[in-house]
Amino acid sequence: MTDNSSFGELFNDVPLMAILRGMGVERSLAVATTAWDLGIEVVELPVQTPTDVEALRVVADAAHARGLSVGAGTVVSPEHVRLAKESGADFTVSPGFDVDVVRASHAAGMPSLPGVATGTEVQLALKEGLTWLKAFPASLLGTGWFGAMRGPFPQATFVATGGMDASTAPAFLAAGVRVVAVGSALEDPDQLPKLAALLG
Structure with a gap:
């Protein structure tokens, strides 16, 4: 049995x-700092890719110096779990639900955040x-998906x-989503104030 309730604290x-x-590497560190x-x-x-792994290592070192956490994403195999651990990741994220990846990550001391898109996957993950x-x-699932899942x-x-970006995030948060993940929005000067507003 695995457990990823530590994401609440993270x-x-x-x-x-x-x-x-x-x-x-350099751009990842710059955007992470932003x-x-x-x-x-x-x-x-x-x-x-090897460049991704090096970027993860550099950003993880910088994050840990600030007392912050970094995750390894697109983790789809036990080998990816190993690379994540060696690079200093604190958790793993996957696009889908693979129980072997989840268990390998758990065994390596990193909570796993698996991807789901159906009721079946949610039920198996739980x-x-x-x-x-x-x-x-999420953008294809739509905000209504979250209300539908909350019932069962x-x-x-x-x-x-x-x-997800600064324009779509508010609707998803209002629909009961706990966290919205943004990417390219962090490189858009017009979106930064809106993202800051979402942070309160």
């Missing part, structure tokens, strides 16, 4: 997470002991990922 009361996809300075404490970097779930792709699965807490 996200604290911050309703946003940053995803830094394919930005390279996120941190804005008040977004949690960032995620994928581990799909059965595994996971209460924090990544709804992906009130114990599930959702992070909305995929196509």
Whole structure:
């Protein structure tokens, strides 16, 4: 049985997470710093390429120096879990629900945030002991999906990922989403004040 309830403490009361996809090492660190300075404490970097892994290592070192957490994203295999651990990640995020990946991450001491898009996947994840779930792709699922899931699965807490920015985040948060993950919005000067407003 796995458990990822520690995401509640990790996200604290911050309703946003940053995803830094394919930005390279220097840009990843720069955008992560923008996120941190804005008040977004949690960032995620994928581990799909050697450059991604190096960026994760550099950003994780910088985050830990601030007392903050970094996650490894697009974790779809036990090998990715190993790379995430070696690079200093504090948690893993996956686009889908793979129980082997979840258990490997748990065994490595990193809580897993698996992706779900159906009632079946939510039910299987909850059965595994996971209460924090990544709804992906959130922009295609729509805000109504979260209300529909809340009825049969009130114990599930959702992070909305995929196509989110400062203009769409408020509606998803109002629909009961606990955290919205944003990416390219962090590089848009027009969106930064709006993201800051969401942080209170």
